Amino acid sequence: MGLSITWYLREFLRMEWLRKFFFAKTAPLVSPPYFKDYPLTTGHECTACYSCMMICPAPGAIEVLRHQDHWKPMIHRGHCIRCGLCVEACPEDVLWSGRVLDQQQQQKTEFRSWYRLTVDDTLCMRCGNCAVSCPVNKREDPQLASTGTSANDEVIMKVEGGRLRVIHEEKCVGCKTCENNCPNKAIRVARMVEGIQEEAA
């Protein structure tokens, strides 16, 4: 009897045991290096190309704003999902988070984007509004007719042989003026993004 009480006291009144019992803590928790936190700015100059805003999957998470004399992307907490796509998409490396940029440099990956024009022929009524309103068309062929016909083959799209033909899709800058001026919503501008990787030399 007496022995067991002594044993208990000896066992439980050890400083080490008491400390472990009352102040037990797991190791200090640190973010792992692969963790993508909210993107921060590197200080490189932002050219306001809006690549980050266009690739962002979360509504209202990133905004490119004007600060006195320069542009700067703003990340909104509570909206941002920390996916790191804006960091990858930025051609100027304005943003950084985790090791996204290092990995991108190491693996020589990048995003390539272009615009795809699709015309629904059943909706299109060949009014030529898209060809007339397009600012790139205006530059390529100032003589473009009000019906959308043109003798020039350098334009993005023109009405030819009774239907709208898209000739130089690659010249599209994605302003969507044609989409806004189409009475039937027949023409659609879609931004296509593709991840590409350079072949190792």
Place this chain on the structure above:
Amino acid sequence: MSILQKIKNTVRSRSIHVAYVDVGSCNGCDIEVLACLAPRYDIEQYGIYVHNNPREADVLLVIGSMTPQWVDKLQDIWEKIPEPKVAIAVGNCPISGCVFNRWHSYIEPPVAKYIPIAAQVPGCPPRPTEILNAILALAPTLFNDYEEKKK
């Protein structure tokens, strides 16, 4: 300050009872709360106990983007929690609706419209450490000297 108040402060800082309610989330944040319970983050070593009974809770973790069906039910749950109480919004959804906050989606964020939110933990999902830090930073300061403040 009375000795009783001091004892209450000590006890409250070491014994925080948490209830969580999912008001329409994708389960991502729920899994992060679950990770807090697991040995790696081990929420109970800080004296925080999770059980889903609002009647014995001090802290309510609100997770999810607030579907309309939850509007009255969340208020019911909030009223069932005894004073002193706080609500913490976990994740982007209760703050902004996150990726669900699009045209024609059937949600009504933010949660702060319906119950008083004391703290928000942004992230989609937030890390378990961030949830832990929010509870640990907020609850003891708010519950401290509760009876004195009430007077």
